[in-house]
Amino acid sequence: MFNIRHLVITGLIALLFQLPIIAGQAGAAEITTKVADGIYAYSPGDGYISMFVVTSDGVVAVEPVNTKHAEGMLKAIKAITDKPVRYLLHTHNHWDHSGGGKVFRNVGAKILAHEEAYAWMKANPHRDMVLPDEAWNGKRKDIKLGDTTIEMHYIGMSHGLGMTVIRVLPQKVVYIADVVTPKRVLFTIVPDFNIKEMVRALTDIEKMEFSRAIFSHTQADSVIGSKADVIEAREFIQDLQRAIVAEFKKGTNFGKIPQVVKLPKYKAWAMYKEWLPMNTWRVMLDMYMGPFPWRPARNFEK
Numbered sequence: 001m002f003n004i005r006h007l008v009i010t011g012l013i014a015l016l017f018q019l020p021i022i023a024g025q026a027g028a029a030e031i032t033t034k035v036a037d038g039i040y041a042y043s044p045g046d047g048y049i050s051m052f053v054v055t056s057d058g059v060v061a062v063e064p065v066n067t068k069h070a071e072g073m074l075k076a077i078k079a080i081t082d083k084p085v086r087y088l089l090h091t092h093n094h095w096d097h098s099g100g101g102k103v104f105r106n107v108g109a110k111i112l113a114h115e116e117a118y119a120w121m122k123a124n125p126h127r128d129m130v131l132p133d134e135a136w137n138g139k140r141k142d143i144k145l146g147d148t149t150i151e152m153h154y155i156g157m158s159h160g161l162g163m164t165v166i167r168v169l170p171q172k173v174v175y176i177a178d179v180v181t182p183k184r185v186l187f188t189i190v191p192d193f194n195i196k197e198m199v200r201a202l203t204d205i206e207k208m209e210f211s212r213a214i215f216s217h218t219q220a221d222s223v224i225g226s227k228a229d230v231i232e233a234r235e236f237i238q239d240l241q242r243a244i245v246a247e248f249k250k251g252t253n254f255g256k257i258p259q260v261v262k263l264p265k266y267k268a269w270a271m272y273k274e275w276l277p278m279n280t281w282r283v284m285l286d287m288y289m290g291p292f293p294w295r296p297a298r299n300f301e302k
């Protein structure tokens, strides 16, 4: 029988996987980029970028995305090293980042996610997502493999649940998912972002010591980013907030504000014309209604 619920869910999932293409984020070709000694950015050209770290004692993969993406990443790893993949790390809960874990489980990797992300993943199964082997808690967890340290920093409310920034030492490279997309305005309606906490989280990331950054999505010419990208992402939000406040003060009709707010400084950024009005709606509502989504702070949050 025709099952409308199934049809809607399947349609939504299909749309979800097409979004990077709609967003014009998709690179043309599969590419592995060496970012630092032993650190690689991988993308099959689907608009999603993962990271893998080759140490003297095995490999750590970050962000499987989905089965196809994860299979491509595993191939890219094997082209560089024979060492086993010891860990797969998730940055947050969302289906469009946390699928494909089974590919790495099948080769013996241990899958880790922050407990907040784990709880959501357990409550919201997806056909392409497996439950991690370990839910870590608190603000920080480190893995030492050979001479390399992989630090997992939980950055609190910002986007999604369990949002984790990964820093690799001694190379001082960070991996950041979704909270920063260089040279692009905020994503569509800014889904599952707490704007106030985003600004706080980005400020916290700016305080971390790192020399290079890999972002899950980018519109910059290079996949190798830097702290300047994090600063720009925060400034964009604050410039948008200031522009909205200016319209409030002028007494501009609420419904008209998203049509009149312009930020010429960012007009060369990807999706400026298409998404700025949606960004404005969302940031304005966050200012008007109060920050959302919000949850009571756990002992590991500020």
Ligand SMILES: [Zn+2]
Pocket (backbone or CB within 6 Å): 092, 094, 097, 159, 160, 178
């Ligand atoms: Zn996300």
